[in-house]
Amino acid sequence: MLLEFLATWGAVYIAMLAVYFATGLALTWWNARHPERRIQENRRGETRMAEEIRHSLSALALSSLLLGTGFFAQGRGWTPTPLELSWWSFPLGFVVSLVIFDAWFYFGHRLLHWKPLYRFHALHHKSVAPTVWSNDSSGLVDTLIEHGFYLVVWFVLPVPALSVFALRLFDQISGMIGHSGFEYFAGASSRAPSPMICSTFHDLHHSQFRYNFGNIFSIWDRLLGTVHPGYDAMVRRMESGETPGKATSRH
Incomplete structure:
Protein backbone atom coordinates (compact mmCIF):
# COMPACT_ATOMS: atom_id res chain seq x y z
CA MET A 1 0.00 0.00 0.00
CA LEU A 2 2.87 2.38 0.80
CA LEU A 3 4.40 1.89 -2.64
CA GLU A 4 1.01 2.54 -4.25
CA PHE A 5 0.63 5.73 -2.22
CA LEU A 6 4.12 6.94 -3.11
CA ALA A 7 3.47 6.18 -6.77
CA THR A 8 0.26 8.23 -6.61
CA TRP A 9 2.05 11.15 -4.98
CA GLY A 10 4.89 10.93 -7.47
CA ALA A 11 2.55 10.87 -10.46
CA VAL A 12 0.64 13.91 -9.22
CA TYR A 13 3.89 15.77 -8.51
CA ILE A 14 5.33 15.05 -11.95
CA ALA A 15 2.09 16.20 -13.57
CA MET A 16 2.10 19.43 -11.55
CA LEU A 17 5.72 20.13 -12.43
CA ALA A 18 4.91 19.61 -16.10
CA VAL A 19 2.04 22.11 -15.88
CA TYR A 20 4.18 24.57 -13.89
CA PHE A 21 7.08 24.63 -16.32
CA ALA A 22 4.96 24.43 -19.49
CA THR A 23 2.74 27.31 -18.37
CA GLY A 24 5.68 29.34 -17.08
CA LEU A 25 7.71 29.01 -20.25
CA ALA A 26 4.71 29.76 -22.48
CA LEU A 27 3.79 32.89 -20.51
CA THR A 28 7.41 34.06 -20.37
CA TRP A 29 7.65 33.78 -24.15
CA TRP A 30 4.35 35.62 -24.65
CA ASN A 31 5.18 38.37 -22.15
CA ALA A 32 8.50 39.03 -23.87
CA ARG A 33 6.57 39.74 -27.06
CA HIS A 34 4.24 42.22 -25.30
CA PRO A 35 6.29 44.47 -22.97
CA GLU A 36 3.57 47.12 -23.17
CA ARG A 37 1.30 44.85 -21.11
CA ARG A 38 3.54 45.01 -18.02
CA ILE A 39 1.58 46.16 -14.97
CA GLN A 40 4.39 47.64 -12.84
CA GLU A 41 6.44 49.71 -15.25
CA ASN A 42 9.24 50.60 -12.84
CA ARG A 43 9.76 47.26 -11.12
CA ARG A 44 11.21 43.98 -12.37
CA GLY A 45 10.77 40.68 -10.60
CA GLU A 46 12.55 38.49 -13.13
CA THR A 47 15.83 38.59 -11.16
CA ARG A 48 14.15 36.37 -8.53
CA MET A 49 13.30 33.61 -11.01
CA ALA A 50 15.82 31.02 -9.77
CA GLU A 51 14.83 31.55 -6.12
CA GLU A 52 11.11 31.42 -6.95
CA ILE A 53 11.49 28.18 -8.89
CA ARG A 54 13.50 26.62 -6.05
CA HIS A 55 10.82 27.43 -3.48
CA SER A 56 8.10 26.35 -5.90
CA LEU A 57 9.55 22.84 -6.19
CA SER A 58 9.03 22.18 -2.48
CA ALA A 59 5.64 23.93 -2.35
CA LEU A 60 4.38 21.90 -5.31
CA ALA A 61 5.64 18.72 -3.65
CA LEU A 62 3.48 19.48 -0.61
CA SER A 63 0.49 20.56 -2.71
CA SER A 64 0.79 17.33 -4.70
CA LEU A 65 1.00 15.34 -1.46
CA LEU A 66 -2.26 16.88 -0.24
CA LEU A 67 -4.04 16.27 -3.54
CA GLY A 68 -2.57 12.79 -3.97
CA THR A 69 -3.46 11.76 -0.42
CA GLY A 70 -7.10 12.71 -0.92
CA PHE A 71 -7.24 10.89 -4.24
CA PHE A 72 -5.61 7.81 -2.71
CA ALA A 73 -8.05 7.88 0.21
CA GLN A 74 -11.03 8.07 -2.13
CA GLY A 75 -9.71 5.11 -4.10
CA ARG A 76 -9.43 3.12 -0.86
CA GLY A 77 -13.01 3.92 0.14
CA TRP A 78 -12.00 6.09 3.10
CA THR A 79 -14.03 9.08 1.94
CA PRO A 80 -17.71 9.62 1.09
CA THR A 81 -18.63 7.65 -2.01
CA PRO A 82 -18.17 10.04 -4.94
CA LEU A 83 -20.90 10.76 -7.43
CA GLU A 84 -20.61 8.62 -10.52
CA LEU A 85 -18.83 10.58 -13.22
CA SER A 86 -21.35 11.91 -15.74
CA TRP A 87 -22.13 14.91 -17.93
CA TRP A 88 -23.69 16.68 -14.93
CA SER A 89 -21.68 15.44 -11.94
CA PHE A 90 -18.33 16.58 -13.37
CA PRO A 91 -19.28 20.27 -13.90
CA LEU A 92 -21.34 20.31 -10.69
CA GLY A 93 -18.42 18.98 -8.68
CA PHE A 94 -16.08 21.45 -10.35
CA VAL A 95 -18.27 24.51 -9.73
CA VAL A 96 -19.13 23.62 -6.12
CA ALA A 122 6.49 36.66 4.04
CA LEU A 123 8.47 34.55 1.56
CA HIS A 124 5.69 34.84 -1.01
CA HIS A 125 5.63 38.62 -0.61
CA LYS A 126 9.30 38.97 -1.41
CA SER A 127 7.92 38.99 -4.95
CA VAL A 128 6.71 42.61 -4.87
CA ALA A 129 6.60 42.60 -8.67
CA PRO A 130 5.35 39.04 -9.26
CA THR A 131 6.25 36.91 -12.26
CA VAL A 132 4.87 33.69 -13.69
CA TRP A 133 7.23 31.80 -11.35
CA SER A 134 5.93 33.56 -8.20
CA ASN A 135 2.64 31.69 -7.91
CA ASP A 136 4.06 28.76 -5.93
CA SER A 137 7.01 30.53 -4.32
CA SER A 138 5.79 29.88 -0.79
CA GLY A 139 6.84 28.19 2.43
CA LEU A 140 5.38 24.88 3.56
CA VAL A 141 3.08 26.31 6.25
CA ASP A 142 1.76 28.85 3.75
CA THR A 143 1.10 26.08 1.22
CA LEU A 144 -0.51 23.85 3.83
CA ILE A 145 -2.99 26.58 4.82
CA GLU A 146 -3.89 27.72 1.31
CA HIS A 147 -3.85 24.29 -0.36
CA GLY A 148 -5.14 22.23 2.55
CA PHE A 149 -8.46 22.34 0.70
CA TYR A 150 -7.10 19.79 -1.77
CA LEU A 151 -6.92 17.24 1.03
CA VAL A 152 -10.06 18.17 2.96
CA VAL A 153 -12.45 18.35 0.00
CA TRP A 154 -12.34 14.59 -0.61
CA PHE A 155 -13.58 13.93 2.94
CA VAL A 156 -16.49 16.40 2.96
CA LEU A 157 -17.89 16.32 -0.58
CA PRO A 158 -18.83 13.30 -2.72
CA VAL A 159 -17.05 14.91 -5.63
CA PRO A 160 -15.74 12.98 -8.65
CA ALA A 161 -11.96 12.83 -8.70
CA LEU A 162 -11.84 14.38 -12.16
CA SER A 163 -13.61 17.50 -10.85
CA VAL A 164 -10.96 18.03 -8.17
CA PHE A 165 -8.10 17.47 -10.59
CA ALA A 166 -9.71 19.88 -13.06
CA LEU A 167 -9.99 22.50 -10.30
CA ARG A 168 -6.34 22.03 -9.36
CA LEU A 169 -5.32 22.43 -13.01
CA PHE A 170 -7.44 25.57 -13.36
CA ASP A 171 -6.08 26.96 -10.10
CA GLN A 172 -2.50 26.38 -11.20
CA ILE A 173 -2.79 27.95 -14.64
CA SER A 174 -4.99 30.88 -13.58
CA GLY A 175 -2.71 31.51 -10.61
CA MET A 176 0.35 31.72 -12.82
CA ILE A 177 -1.46 34.10 -15.17
CA GLY A 178 -2.54 36.18 -12.17
CA HIS A 179 1.05 36.38 -10.94
CA SER A 180 2.53 37.00 -14.38
CA GLY A 181 2.92 40.76 -13.93
CA PHE A 182 1.31 41.35 -17.32
CA GLU A 183 -2.33 42.20 -18.09
CA TYR A 184 -4.26 40.69 -21.00
CA PHE A 185 -7.78 40.17 -19.67
CA ALA A 186 -8.87 43.48 -18.13
CA GLY A 187 -12.42 44.27 -19.22
CA ALA A 188 -16.02 44.57 -18.12
CA SER A 189 -16.02 40.93 -17.01
CA SER A 190 -13.21 41.59 -14.51
CA ARG A 191 -14.71 44.54 -12.61
CA ALA A 192 -17.93 45.33 -10.75
CA PRO A 193 -20.59 44.12 -11.00
CA SER A 194 -18.84 40.99 -12.29
CA GLN A 208 0.36 47.12 -1.78
CA HIS A 228 -8.48 47.89 -3.67
CA PRO A 229 -10.49 51.16 -3.88
CA GLY A 230 -9.05 52.04 -7.28
CA TYR A 231 -9.21 48.60 -8.89
CA ASP A 232 -12.42 49.04 -10.91
CA ALA A 233 -11.29 52.46 -12.17
CA MET A 234 -7.99 50.97 -13.32
CA VAL A 235 -9.81 48.29 -15.28
CA ARG A 236 -12.07 50.89 -16.89
CA ARG A 237 -9.02 52.89 -17.99
CA MET A 238 -7.53 49.79 -19.57
CA GLU A 239 -10.83 49.22 -21.35
CA SER A 240 -10.46 52.74 -22.75
CA GLY A 241 -7.07 51.91 -24.21
CA GLU A 242 -4.56 52.87 -21.53
CA THR A 243 -1.67 50.47 -21.06
CA PRO A 244 -1.68 48.54 -17.77
CA GLY A 245 1.35 50.44 -16.49
CA LYS A 246 -0.26 53.84 -17.02
CA ALA A 247 -3.67 52.73 -15.78
CA THR A 248 -2.28 51.47 -12.47
CA SER A 249 0.33 54.16 -11.84
CA ARG A 250 -2.19 56.69 -10.48
CA HIS A 251 -2.93 54.65 -7.36
Whole structure:
Protein backbone atom coordinates (compact mmCIF):
# COMPACT_ATOMS: atom_id res chain seq x y z
CA MET A 1 0.00 0.00 0.00
CA LEU A 2 2.87 2.38 0.80
CA LEU A 3 4.40 1.89 -2.64
CA GLU A 4 1.01 2.54 -4.25
CA PHE A 5 0.63 5.73 -2.22
CA LEU A 6 4.12 6.94 -3.11
CA ALA A 7 3.47 6.18 -6.77
CA THR A 8 0.26 8.23 -6.61
CA TRP A 9 2.05 11.15 -4.98
CA GLY A 10 4.89 10.93 -7.47
CA ALA A 11 2.55 10.87 -10.46
CA VAL A 12 0.64 13.91 -9.22
CA TYR A 13 3.89 15.77 -8.51
CA ILE A 14 5.33 15.05 -11.95
CA ALA A 15 2.09 16.20 -13.57
CA MET A 16 2.10 19.43 -11.55
CA LEU A 17 5.72 20.13 -12.43
CA ALA A 18 4.91 19.61 -16.10
CA VAL A 19 2.04 22.11 -15.88
CA TYR A 20 4.18 24.57 -13.89
CA PHE A 21 7.08 24.63 -16.32
CA ALA A 22 4.96 24.43 -19.49
CA THR A 23 2.74 27.31 -18.37
CA GLY A 24 5.68 29.34 -17.08
CA LEU A 25 7.71 29.01 -20.25
CA ALA A 26 4.71 29.76 -22.48
CA LEU A 27 3.79 32.89 -20.51
CA THR A 28 7.41 34.06 -20.37
CA TRP A 29 7.65 33.78 -24.15
CA TRP A 30 4.35 35.62 -24.65
CA ASN A 31 5.18 38.37 -22.15
CA ALA A 32 8.50 39.03 -23.87
CA ARG A 33 6.57 39.74 -27.06
CA HIS A 34 4.24 42.22 -25.30
CA PRO A 35 6.29 44.47 -22.97
CA GLU A 36 3.57 47.12 -23.17
CA ARG A 37 1.30 44.85 -21.11
CA ARG A 38 3.54 45.01 -18.02
CA ILE A 39 1.58 46.16 -14.97
CA GLN A 40 4.39 47.64 -12.84
CA GLU A 41 6.44 49.71 -15.25
CA ASN A 42 9.24 50.60 -12.84
CA ARG A 43 9.76 47.26 -11.12
CA ARG A 44 11.21 43.98 -12.37
CA GLY A 45 10.77 40.68 -10.60
CA GLU A 46 12.55 38.49 -13.13
CA THR A 47 15.83 38.59 -11.16
CA ARG A 48 14.15 36.37 -8.53
CA MET A 49 13.30 33.61 -11.01
CA ALA A 50 15.82 31.02 -9.77
CA GLU A 51 14.83 31.55 -6.12
CA GLU A 52 11.11 31.42 -6.95
CA ILE A 53 11.49 28.18 -8.89
CA ARG A 54 13.50 26.62 -6.05
CA HIS A 55 10.82 27.43 -3.48
CA SER A 56 8.10 26.35 -5.90
CA LEU A 57 9.55 22.84 -6.19
CA SER A 58 9.03 22.18 -2.48
CA ALA A 59 5.64 23.93 -2.35
CA LEU A 60 4.38 21.90 -5.31
CA ALA A 61 5.64 18.72 -3.65
CA LEU A 62 3.48 19.48 -0.61
CA SER A 63 0.49 20.56 -2.71
CA SER A 64 0.79 17.33 -4.70
CA LEU A 65 1.00 15.34 -1.46
CA LEU A 66 -2.26 16.88 -0.24
CA LEU A 67 -4.04 16.27 -3.54
CA GLY A 68 -2.57 12.79 -3.97
CA THR A 69 -3.46 11.76 -0.42
CA GLY A 70 -7.10 12.71 -0.92
CA PHE A 71 -7.24 10.89 -4.24
CA PHE A 72 -5.61 7.81 -2.71
CA ALA A 73 -8.05 7.88 0.21
CA GLN A 74 -11.03 8.07 -2.13
CA GLY A 75 -9.71 5.11 -4.10
CA ARG A 76 -9.43 3.12 -0.86
CA GLY A 77 -13.01 3.92 0.14
CA TRP A 78 -12.00 6.09 3.10
CA THR A 79 -14.03 9.08 1.94
CA PRO A 80 -17.71 9.62 1.09
CA THR A 81 -18.63 7.65 -2.01
CA PRO A 82 -18.17 10.04 -4.94
CA LEU A 83 -20.90 10.76 -7.43
CA GLU A 84 -20.61 8.62 -10.52
CA LEU A 85 -18.83 10.58 -13.22
CA SER A 86 -21.35 11.91 -15.74
CA TRP A 87 -22.13 14.91 -17.93
CA TRP A 88 -23.69 16.68 -14.93
CA SER A 89 -21.68 15.44 -11.94
CA PHE A 90 -18.33 16.58 -13.37
CA PRO A 91 -19.28 20.27 -13.90
CA LEU A 92 -21.34 20.31 -10.69
CA GLY A 93 -18.42 18.98 -8.68
CA PHE A 94 -16.08 21.45 -10.35
CA VAL A 95 -18.27 24.51 -9.73
CA VAL A 96 -19.13 23.62 -6.12
CA SER A 97 -15.48 22.90 -5.35
CA LEU A 98 -14.42 26.13 -7.07
CA VAL A 99 -16.76 28.30 -5.02
CA ILE A 100 -15.77 26.64 -1.74
CA PHE A 101 -12.07 26.78 -2.58
CA ASP A 102 -12.28 30.49 -3.33
CA ALA A 103 -13.74 31.10 0.13
CA TRP A 104 -11.16 28.78 1.71
CA PHE A 105 -8.34 30.64 -0.02
CA TYR A 106 -9.64 34.09 0.90
CA PHE A 107 -9.95 33.39 4.62
CA GLY A 108 -6.74 31.35 4.73
CA HIS A 109 -4.94 34.19 2.96
CA ARG A 110 -6.37 36.75 5.39
CA LEU A 111 -5.20 34.53 8.25
CA LEU A 112 -1.67 34.47 6.84
CA HIS A 113 -1.63 38.28 6.88
CA TRP A 114 -2.38 38.20 10.62
CA LYS A 115 0.80 39.38 12.37
CA PRO A 116 1.47 36.16 14.35
CA LEU A 117 1.32 34.10 11.13
CA TYR A 118 2.68 36.54 8.57
CA ARG A 119 6.21 35.17 8.91
CA PHE A 120 4.97 32.03 7.15
CA HIS A 121 3.66 34.12 4.25
CA ALA A 122 6.49 36.66 4.04
CA LEU A 123 8.47 34.55 1.56
CA HIS A 124 5.69 34.84 -1.01
CA HIS A 125 5.63 38.62 -0.61
CA LYS A 126 9.30 38.97 -1.41
CA SER A 127 7.92 38.99 -4.95
CA VAL A 128 6.71 42.61 -4.87
CA ALA A 129 6.60 42.60 -8.67
CA PRO A 130 5.35 39.04 -9.26
CA THR A 131 6.25 36.91 -12.26
CA VAL A 132 4.87 33.69 -13.69
CA TRP A 133 7.23 31.80 -11.35
CA SER A 134 5.93 33.56 -8.20
CA ASN A 135 2.64 31.69 -7.91
CA ASP A 136 4.06 28.76 -5.93
CA SER A 137 7.01 30.53 -4.32
CA SER A 138 5.79 29.88 -0.79
CA GLY A 139 6.84 28.19 2.43
CA LEU A 140 5.38 24.88 3.56
CA VAL A 141 3.08 26.31 6.25
CA ASP A 142 1.76 28.85 3.75
CA THR A 143 1.10 26.08 1.22
CA LEU A 144 -0.51 23.85 3.83
CA ILE A 145 -2.99 26.58 4.82
CA GLU A 146 -3.89 27.72 1.31
CA HIS A 147 -3.85 24.29 -0.36
CA GLY A 148 -5.14 22.23 2.55
CA PHE A 149 -8.46 22.34 0.70
CA TYR A 150 -7.10 19.79 -1.77
CA LEU A 151 -6.92 17.24 1.03
CA VAL A 152 -10.06 18.17 2.96
CA VAL A 153 -12.45 18.35 0.00
CA TRP A 154 -12.34 14.59 -0.61
CA PHE A 155 -13.58 13.93 2.94
CA VAL A 156 -16.49 16.40 2.96
CA LEU A 157 -17.89 16.32 -0.58
CA PRO A 158 -18.83 13.30 -2.72
CA VAL A 159 -17.05 14.91 -5.63
CA PRO A 160 -15.74 12.98 -8.65
CA ALA A 161 -11.96 12.83 -8.70
CA LEU A 162 -11.84 14.38 -12.16
CA SER A 163 -13.61 17.50 -10.85
CA VAL A 164 -10.96 18.03 -8.17
CA PHE A 165 -8.10 17.47 -10.59
CA ALA A 166 -9.71 19.88 -13.06
CA LEU A 167 -9.99 22.50 -10.30
CA ARG A 168 -6.34 22.03 -9.36
CA LEU A 169 -5.32 22.43 -13.01
CA PHE A 170 -7.44 25.57 -13.36
CA ASP A 171 -6.08 26.96 -10.10
CA GLN A 172 -2.50 26.38 -11.20
CA ILE A 173 -2.79 27.95 -14.64
CA SER A 174 -4.99 30.88 -13.58
CA GLY A 175 -2.71 31.51 -10.61
CA MET A 176 0.35 31.72 -12.82
CA ILE A 177 -1.46 34.10 -15.17
CA GLY A 178 -2.54 36.18 -12.17
CA HIS A 179 1.05 36.38 -10.94
CA SER A 180 2.53 37.00 -14.38
CA GLY A 181 2.92 40.76 -13.93
CA PHE A 182 1.31 41.35 -17.32
CA GLU A 183 -2.33 42.20 -18.09
CA TYR A 184 -4.26 40.69 -21.00
CA PHE A 185 -7.78 40.17 -19.67
CA ALA A 186 -8.87 43.48 -18.13
CA GLY A 187 -12.42 44.27 -19.22
CA ALA A 188 -16.02 44.57 -18.12
CA SER A 189 -16.02 40.93 -17.01
CA SER A 190 -13.21 41.59 -14.51
CA ARG A 191 -14.71 44.54 -12.61
CA ALA A 192 -17.93 45.33 -10.75
CA PRO A 193 -20.59 44.12 -11.00
CA SER A 194 -18.84 40.99 -12.29
CA PRO A 195 -17.25 38.79 -9.60
CA MET A 196 -14.38 37.84 -11.91
CA ILE A 197 -10.88 39.33 -11.70
CA CYS A 198 -7.86 39.92 -13.93
CA SER A 199 -4.09 39.84 -13.33
CA THR A 200 -4.08 43.44 -12.07
CA PHE A 201 -6.23 42.37 -9.12
CA HIS A 202 -3.58 40.14 -7.57
CA ASP A 203 -0.69 42.26 -8.77
CA LEU A 204 -2.08 45.06 -6.58
CA HIS A 205 -2.02 42.68 -3.63
CA HIS A 206 1.70 42.10 -4.14
CA SER A 207 2.54 45.76 -4.61
CA GLN A 208 0.36 47.12 -1.78
CA PHE A 209 -0.24 44.10 0.52
CA ARG A 210 -3.45 45.35 2.18
CA TYR A 211 -6.00 44.63 -0.53
CA ASN A 212 -7.31 41.94 -2.88
CA PHE A 213 -6.93 38.69 -0.97
CA GLY A 214 -9.18 36.67 -3.29
CA ASN A 215 -7.92 34.05 -5.69
CA ILE A 216 -10.58 33.47 -8.35
CA PHE A 217 -13.39 35.89 -7.52
CA SER A 218 -13.58 39.33 -5.91
CA ILE A 219 -16.76 38.44 -3.97
CA TRP A 220 -15.25 38.15 -0.49
CA ASP A 221 -13.05 41.20 -0.96
CA ARG A 222 -16.06 43.28 -1.95
CA LEU A 223 -18.25 41.95 0.86
CA LEU A 224 -15.62 42.48 3.55
CA GLY A 225 -14.15 45.75 2.30
CA THR A 226 -10.71 44.54 1.26
CA VAL A 227 -10.93 45.24 -2.47
CA HIS A 228 -8.48 47.89 -3.67
CA PRO A 229 -10.49 51.16 -3.88
CA GLY A 230 -9.05 52.04 -7.28
CA TYR A 231 -9.21 48.60 -8.89
CA ASP A 232 -12.42 49.04 -10.91
CA ALA A 233 -11.29 52.46 -12.17
CA MET A 234 -7.99 50.97 -13.32
CA VAL A 235 -9.81 48.29 -15.28
CA ARG A 236 -12.07 50.89 -16.89
CA ARG A 237 -9.02 52.89 -17.99
CA MET A 238 -7.53 49.79 -19.57
CA GLU A 239 -10.83 49.22 -21.35
CA SER A 240 -10.46 52.74 -22.75
CA GLY A 241 -7.07 51.91 -24.21
CA GLU A 242 -4.56 52.87 -21.53
CA THR A 243 -1.67 50.47 -21.06
CA PRO A 244 -1.68 48.54 -17.77
CA GLY A 245 1.35 50.44 -16.49
CA LYS A 246 -0.26 53.84 -17.02
CA ALA A 247 -3.67 52.73 -15.78
CA THR A 248 -2.28 51.47 -12.47
CA SER A 249 0.33 54.16 -11.84
CA ARG A 250 -2.19 56.69 -10.48
CA HIS A 251 -2.93 54.65 -7.36
